[in-house]
Amino acid sequence: MAAGVTLQTLEEHLPAGTKVLRIMPNLPCIVQSGAVILARGSCVGENEVDLLKKLLSPSGLCEEAPESYIDIHSGLSGSGVAYGAAKMILETGEHPAVLRNAVCTPGGTTIHALHELEKGSLRATVMNAVEAATSRARELGKR
Structure with a gap:
């Protein structure tokens, strides 16, 4: 469970025949969502996959996919938690910034994604959209 550490790398550094499974969870696992x-x-069969799925199922959805999907999952579902996780906020009572920081490892995928969002002024754009909707709602209420 580490971004960028491939099955090939793990298998090269472990004894031949070692059964290796690579997983990538996301933070909502802590609230079973x-x-x-x-x-x-290469040495893993259906029994090992089924066992791992069973062990991880209380965390939420657990699916097998080609290893190439792990990077996509990291970028969207793993890092995406930092962009909005309402259930986690409601259930943990944590401030969104605390949860965002929980998924931001220094030099990791999430912090790089957030950097791009900040460069694109996403936060300001969202604030402007909320203000515009609020203003319009007020206008409509005056009719």
Whole structure:
């Protein structure tokens, strides 16, 4: 469970025949609403995959996919938690910034994604949209 560490790398550094499964969860797993993707190494059979799915199922959705999907999952579902996780906010009572920071490892995928969002002024755009909707609602209420 580490971004960028491939099955090939793991299998090269472990004894031959070691059963390796690579997983990538996301933070909503802590409120049983997560998404975990798994990929199997060359020595892993159906029994191991089924066992891992069973062990991870209380965390939320758990699906097997080609290893190439793990990077996509990391960028969208893993890092995406930092862009909005209402259930986690409601259930944990944590401030959104605390949850955002929980998924931002220094030099990781999420912090890089957030950097791009900030460069594109996403926060300001969302604030402007909320203000515009609020203003319009007030206008409509005056009719």
